[in-house]
Protein backbone atom coordinates (compact mmCIF):
# COMPACT_ATOMS: atom_id res chain seq x y z
CA UNK A 1 0.00 0.00 0.00
CA UNK A 2 1.46 3.41 -0.92
CA UNK A 3 2.71 5.40 2.09
CA UNK A 4 0.48 8.39 1.22
CA UNK A 5 -2.68 6.23 1.18
CA UNK A 6 -1.69 4.60 4.46
CA UNK A 7 -1.08 8.04 5.99
CA UNK A 8 -4.50 9.25 4.80
CA UNK A 9 -6.25 6.17 6.24
CA UNK A 10 -4.50 6.73 9.57
CA UNK A 11 -5.47 10.40 9.54
CA UNK A 12 -1.90 11.71 9.22
CA UNK A 13 -1.20 14.45 6.68
CA UNK A 14 0.12 12.86 3.49
CA UNK A 15 3.67 13.88 2.61
CA UNK A 16 3.73 15.07 -1.00
CA UNK A 17 6.05 12.97 -3.16
CA UNK A 18 9.30 14.41 -4.47
CA UNK A 19 8.68 16.16 -7.78
CA UNK A 20 9.97 13.63 -10.30
CA UNK A 21 8.65 14.39 -13.80
CA UNK A 22 7.94 11.18 -15.74
CA UNK A 23 10.66 11.94 -18.28
CA UNK A 24 13.38 12.68 -15.72
CA UNK A 25 14.81 9.20 -14.90
CA UNK A 26 15.39 8.30 -18.57
CA UNK A 27 16.75 11.79 -19.25
CA UNK A 28 19.23 11.47 -16.37
CA UNK A 29 20.46 8.11 -17.67
CA UNK A 30 20.81 9.49 -21.21
CA UNK A 31 22.63 12.58 -19.92
CA UNK A 32 25.04 10.38 -17.97
CA UNK A 33 25.73 8.24 -21.04
CA UNK A 34 26.39 11.47 -22.95
CA UNK A 35 28.84 12.59 -20.28
CA UNK A 36 30.73 9.28 -20.50
CA UNK A 37 31.04 9.70 -24.26
CA UNK A 38 32.14 13.32 -23.78
CA UNK A 39 34.79 12.15 -21.30
CA UNK A 40 36.36 9.84 -23.90
CA UNK A 41 36.32 12.62 -26.53
CA UNK A 42 37.70 15.20 -24.08
CA UNK A 43 40.58 12.95 -22.98
CA UNK A 44 41.51 12.06 -26.57
CA UNK A 45 41.25 15.66 -27.71
CA UNK A 46 43.29 17.14 -24.83
CA UNK A 47 45.90 14.36 -25.16
CA UNK A 48 46.33 14.06 -28.92
CA UNK A 49 44.74 17.05 -30.65
CA UNK A 50 44.37 20.38 -28.92
CA UNK A 51 46.64 20.16 -25.88
CA UNK A 52 45.58 21.77 -22.59
CA UNK A 53 42.76 24.33 -22.57
CA UNK A 54 44.33 27.80 -22.96
CA UNK A 55 43.63 29.29 -19.54
CA UNK A 56 46.05 29.77 -16.64
CA UNK A 57 49.70 28.99 -17.50
CA UNK A 58 48.76 27.36 -20.80
CA UNK A 59 46.95 30.52 -21.90
CA UNK A 60 49.93 32.68 -20.93
CA UNK A 61 52.28 30.29 -22.78
CA UNK A 62 50.22 30.33 -25.99
CA UNK A 63 48.48 33.71 -26.36
CA UNK A 64 47.48 32.88 -29.96
CA UNK A 65 45.56 29.79 -28.79
CA UNK A 66 43.96 31.81 -25.98
CA UNK A 67 42.94 34.55 -28.45
CA UNK A 68 41.07 31.97 -30.57
CA UNK A 69 38.70 31.55 -27.59
CA UNK A 70 37.91 35.25 -27.41
CA UNK A 71 38.65 38.10 -25.02
CA UNK A 72 40.05 37.37 -21.58
CA UNK A 73 37.81 37.69 -18.52
CA UNK A 74 39.32 38.50 -15.10
CA UNK A 75 40.04 35.16 -13.39
CA UNK A 76 37.79 35.86 -10.40
CA UNK A 77 34.80 36.78 -12.56
CA UNK A 78 35.30 33.77 -14.87
CA UNK A 79 35.50 31.27 -12.00
CA UNK A 80 32.47 32.72 -10.20
CA UNK A 81 30.30 32.75 -13.33
CA UNK A 82 31.33 29.44 -14.86
CA UNK A 83 30.99 27.37 -11.68
CA UNK A 84 27.78 29.00 -10.38
CA UNK A 85 25.27 26.72 -12.22
CA UNK A 86 26.68 23.62 -10.52
CA UNK A 87 25.74 25.21 -7.19
CA UNK A 88 22.58 27.12 -8.08
CA UNK A 89 20.70 24.46 -10.09
CA UNK A 90 20.75 21.68 -7.45
CA UNK A 91 20.27 24.29 -4.70
CA UNK A 92 17.09 25.60 -6.34
CA UNK A 93 15.86 22.05 -6.96
CA UNK A 94 16.45 21.19 -3.30
CA UNK A 95 14.76 24.40 -2.07
CA UNK A 96 11.66 23.86 -4.19
CA UNK A 97 11.45 20.16 -3.23
CA UNK A 98 11.87 21.16 0.41
CA UNK A 99 8.95 23.62 0.18
CA UNK A 100 6.86 20.95 -1.50
CA UNK A 101 7.43 18.26 1.14
CA UNK A 102 7.22 20.60 4.14
CA UNK A 103 10.74 21.78 4.98
CA UNK A 104 14.39 20.72 5.05
CA UNK A 105 13.89 17.97 7.65
CA UNK A 106 11.09 16.42 5.58
CA UNK A 107 13.24 16.65 2.46
CA UNK A 108 16.14 14.92 4.25
CA UNK A 109 13.72 12.19 5.38
CA UNK A 110 12.39 11.77 1.84
CA UNK A 111 15.89 11.62 0.34
CA UNK A 112 17.31 9.31 3.01
CA UNK A 113 20.68 9.76 4.72
CA UNK A 114 22.89 8.75 1.78
CA UNK A 115 21.39 11.07 -0.81
CA UNK A 116 21.14 13.88 1.75
CA UNK A 117 24.86 13.56 2.57
CA UNK A 118 25.88 13.41 -1.09
CA UNK A 119 23.72 16.41 -1.94
CA UNK A 120 25.29 18.35 0.94
CA UNK A 121 28.79 17.39 -0.23
CA UNK A 122 28.07 18.48 -3.81
CA UNK A 123 26.62 21.82 -2.67
CA UNK A 124 29.50 22.41 -0.26
CA UNK A 125 32.06 21.83 -3.02
CA UNK A 126 30.38 24.05 -5.58
CA UNK A 127 29.34 26.66 -3.02
CA UNK A 128 33.02 27.01 -2.19
CA UNK A 129 34.18 26.84 -5.82
CA UNK A 130 31.78 29.53 -7.08
CA UNK A 131 31.57 31.87 -4.08
CA UNK A 132 34.76 31.56 -1.98
CA UNK A 133 37.52 30.22 -4.28
CA UNK A 134 37.23 33.14 -6.76
CA UNK A 135 37.69 35.68 -3.95
CA UNK A 136 40.90 33.96 -2.87
CA UNK A 137 42.59 33.80 -6.30
CA UNK A 138 45.83 35.80 -6.31
CA UNK A 139 46.92 37.20 -9.66
CA UNK A 140 45.28 34.51 -11.78
CA UNK A 141 45.63 34.70 -15.55
CA UNK A 142 42.63 35.99 -17.50
CA UNK A 143 40.32 33.25 -18.83
CA UNK A 144 39.24 33.47 -22.50
CA UNK A 145 35.48 33.92 -22.71
CA UNK A 146 35.13 30.77 -24.88
CA UNK A 147 36.88 28.62 -22.27
CA UNK A 148 34.67 30.08 -19.51
CA UNK A 149 31.60 29.41 -21.70
CA UNK A 150 32.58 25.74 -22.11
CA UNK A 151 33.06 25.41 -18.34
CA UNK A 152 29.70 27.15 -17.78
CA UNK A 153 27.99 24.71 -20.18
CA UNK A 154 29.56 21.73 -18.39
CA UNK A 155 28.55 23.02 -14.94
CA UNK A 156 24.97 23.63 -16.16
CA UNK A 157 24.74 20.13 -17.62
CA UNK A 158 26.30 18.46 -14.59
CA UNK A 159 24.39 20.57 -12.05
CA UNK A 160 21.07 19.71 -13.71
CA UNK A 161 21.97 16.02 -14.07
CA UNK A 162 23.21 15.52 -10.51
CA UNK A 163 20.41 17.69 -9.06
CA UNK A 164 17.75 15.72 -10.92
CA UNK A 165 19.33 12.38 -9.99
CA UNK A 166 19.68 13.31 -6.31
CA UNK A 167 16.65 15.46 -5.57
CA UNK A 168 14.03 14.31 -8.04
CA UNK A 169 14.58 10.78 -9.14
CA UNK A 170 15.97 8.66 -6.34
CA UNK A 171 15.93 5.01 -7.34
CA UNK A 172 14.09 5.98 -10.54
CA UNK A 173 17.37 7.09 -12.10
CA UNK A 174 19.00 3.73 -11.44
CA UNK A 175 20.70 2.46 -8.31
CA UNK A 176 21.97 5.32 -6.14
CA UNK A 177 22.53 3.66 -2.78
CA UNK A 178 25.71 1.96 -1.57
CA UNK A 179 26.17 -0.58 1.21
CA UNK A 180 26.76 1.20 4.55
CA UNK A 181 30.48 0.32 4.44
CA UNK A 182 30.94 1.47 0.83
CA UNK A 183 29.00 4.66 1.60
CA UNK A 184 31.23 5.50 4.59
CA UNK A 185 34.43 4.66 2.67
CA UNK A 186 33.29 6.72 -0.31
CA UNK A 187 32.40 9.76 1.78
CA UNK A 188 35.72 9.46 3.66
CA UNK A 189 37.51 9.49 0.28
CA UNK A 190 35.43 12.52 -0.73
CA UNK A 191 36.48 14.37 2.45
CA UNK A 192 40.15 13.38 2.04
CA UNK A 193 40.06 14.55 -1.58
CA UNK A 194 38.45 17.86 -0.61
CA UNK A 195 41.10 18.41 2.09
CA UNK A 196 43.91 17.66 -0.40
CA UNK A 197 42.36 19.97 -3.00
CA UNK A 198 41.96 22.86 -0.54
CA UNK A 199 45.43 22.44 0.98
CA UNK A 200 47.09 22.28 -2.46
CA UNK A 201 45.23 25.31 -3.81
CA UNK A 202 46.27 27.22 -0.68
CA UNK A 203 49.93 26.17 -1.21
CA UNK A 204 49.76 27.41 -4.83
CA UNK A 205 48.31 30.73 -3.65
CA UNK A 206 51.23 31.15 -1.25
CA UNK A 207 53.63 30.61 -4.19
CA UNK A 208 52.30 33.79 -5.77
CA UNK A 209 54.46 35.82 -3.38
CA UNK A 210 57.55 33.90 -4.65
CA UNK A 211 57.28 34.66 -8.33
CA UNK A 212 59.61 32.80 -10.71
CA UNK A 213 61.78 34.33 -13.39
CA UNK A 214 58.74 34.83 -15.62
CA UNK A 215 57.06 36.92 -12.93
CA UNK A 216 54.28 34.38 -12.40
CA UNK A 217 55.22 30.80 -11.56
CA UNK A 218 57.49 29.46 -8.81
CA UNK A 219 58.47 25.81 -8.41
CA UNK A 220 56.21 24.15 -5.83
CA UNK A 221 57.94 22.20 -3.07
CA UNK A 222 56.98 20.23 0.03
CA UNK A 223 55.33 16.89 0.66
CA UNK A 224 52.18 17.65 -1.37
CA UNK A 225 54.27 18.12 -4.51
CA UNK A 226 56.92 15.43 -3.82
CA UNK A 227 55.64 12.94 -6.40
CA UNK A 228 53.05 14.83 -8.49
CA UNK A 229 52.73 18.24 -10.09
CA UNK A 230 49.03 18.78 -9.34
CA UNK A 231 47.86 17.54 -5.95
CA UNK A 232 44.91 19.95 -6.27
CA UNK A 233 43.71 18.01 -9.32
CA UNK A 234 44.42 14.66 -7.60
CA UNK A 235 42.30 15.82 -4.66
CA UNK A 236 39.48 16.88 -6.99
CA UNK A 237 39.56 13.51 -8.81
CA UNK A 238 39.60 11.63 -5.49
CA UNK A 239 36.63 13.67 -4.26
CA UNK A 240 34.39 12.67 -7.14
CA UNK A 241 35.58 9.06 -7.25
CA UNK A 242 34.69 8.77 -3.55
CA UNK A 243 31.37 10.49 -4.15
CA UNK A 244 30.56 8.00 -6.93
CA UNK A 245 31.56 5.06 -4.71
CA UNK A 246 29.22 6.44 -2.02
CA UNK A 247 26.43 6.39 -4.64
CA UNK A 248 26.97 2.66 -5.29
CA UNK A 249 28.68 3.72 -8.56
CA UNK A 250 25.38 5.09 -9.92
CA UNK A 251 25.68 6.01 -13.60
CA UNK A 252 25.38 9.84 -13.21
CA UNK A 253 27.84 10.01 -10.31
CA UNK A 254 30.31 7.67 -12.04
CA UNK A 255 30.05 9.65 -15.28
CA UNK A 256 31.06 12.83 -13.41
CA UNK A 257 34.01 11.07 -11.73
CA UNK A 258 35.19 9.70 -15.10
CA UNK A 259 34.81 13.10 -16.80
CA UNK A 260 36.82 14.79 -14.04
CA UNK A 261 39.67 12.30 -14.54
CA UNK A 262 39.52 12.67 -18.33
CA UNK A 263 39.65 16.47 -18.07
CA UNK A 264 42.22 16.90 -15.31
CA UNK A 265 44.58 14.01 -16.22
CA UNK A 266 45.98 15.48 -19.45
CA UNK A 267 46.13 18.96 -17.89
CA UNK A 268 48.08 17.63 -14.90
CA UNK A 269 50.62 16.03 -17.25
CA UNK A 270 50.91 19.30 -19.15
CA UNK A 271 51.54 21.15 -15.85
CA UNK A 272 54.28 18.61 -14.96
CA UNK A 273 55.90 19.09 -18.38
CA UNK A 274 55.67 22.88 -17.90
CA UNK A 275 57.64 22.72 -14.61
CA UNK A 276 60.26 20.36 -16.12
CA UNK A 277 60.80 22.72 -19.06
CA UNK A 278 60.66 25.97 -17.05
CA UNK A 279 62.87 24.79 -14.17
CA UNK A 280 65.38 22.34 -15.73
CA UNK A 281 67.73 20.33 -13.52
CA UNK A 282 65.51 20.64 -10.43
CA UNK A 283 64.38 17.01 -10.37
CA UNK A 284 61.10 17.55 -12.20
CA UNK A 285 61.99 15.66 -15.37
CA UNK A 286 59.58 12.73 -15.72
CA UNK A 287 57.49 13.70 -12.67
CA UNK A 288 53.88 12.48 -12.78
CA UNK A 289 50.98 14.92 -12.97
CA UNK A 290 48.05 13.26 -11.23
CA UNK A 291 48.93 9.77 -9.92
CA UNK A 292 52.34 9.40 -8.23
CA UNK A 293 54.85 7.55 -10.51
CA UNK A 294 52.05 6.41 -12.83
CA UNK A 295 50.41 9.23 -14.83
Ligand code: NDP
Pocket residue numbers: 055056057075137138139140141197201204205207208216217218219220232233236259260263264
Ligand atom coordinates in the same frame (compact mmCIF):
# COMPACT_ATOMS: atom_id res chain seq x y z
P1 NDP B 1 46.04 25.52 -11.32
O1 NDP B 1 46.77 24.63 -10.39
O2 NDP B 1 46.52 25.61 -12.73
O3 NDP B 1 46.05 27.04 -10.75
C1 NDP B 1 45.47 27.35 -9.52
C2 NDP B 1 45.86 28.79 -9.12
O4 NDP B 1 47.21 28.82 -8.64
C3 NDP B 1 45.82 29.77 -10.28
O5 NDP B 1 45.46 31.03 -9.77
C4 NDP B 1 47.26 29.79 -10.79
O6 NDP B 1 47.59 30.99 -11.44
C5 NDP B 1 48.04 29.63 -9.49
N1 NDP B 1 49.28 28.85 -9.65
C6 NDP B 1 49.34 27.56 -10.06
N2 NDP B 1 50.62 27.12 -10.06
C7 NDP B 1 51.37 28.15 -9.62
C8 NDP B 1 52.78 28.31 -9.40
N3 NDP B 1 53.63 27.31 -9.62
N4 NDP B 1 53.24 29.51 -8.96
C9 NDP B 1 52.36 30.51 -8.72
N5 NDP B 1 51.01 30.42 -8.92
C10 NDP B 1 50.52 29.25 -9.36
O7 NDP B 1 44.50 25.08 -11.24
P2 NDP B 1 43.24 25.51 -12.14
O8 NDP B 1 43.22 27.00 -12.23
O9 NDP B 1 43.18 24.70 -13.38
O10 NDP B 1 42.04 24.97 -11.21
C11 NDP B 1 41.67 25.64 -10.01
C12 NDP B 1 40.79 24.72 -9.16
O11 NDP B 1 39.65 24.27 -9.91
C13 NDP B 1 41.50 23.45 -8.70
O12 NDP B 1 41.12 23.18 -7.38
C14 NDP B 1 40.98 22.37 -9.62
O13 NDP B 1 40.96 21.11 -8.99
C15 NDP B 1 39.57 22.86 -9.96
N6 NDP B 1 39.17 22.43 -11.30
C16 NDP B 1 38.25 21.41 -11.44
C17 NDP B 1 37.91 20.92 -12.67
C18 NDP B 1 36.96 19.76 -12.82
O14 NDP B 1 36.89 19.15 -13.90
N7 NDP B 1 36.20 19.37 -11.81
C19 NDP B 1 38.44 21.52 -13.90
C20 NDP B 1 39.43 22.54 -13.66
C21 NDP B 1 39.76 22.96 -12.40
P3 NDP B 1 47.35 31.18 -13.05
O15 NDP B 1 45.86 31.20 -13.27
O16 NDP B 1 47.99 32.49 -13.35
O17 NDP B 1 48.00 30.01 -13.76
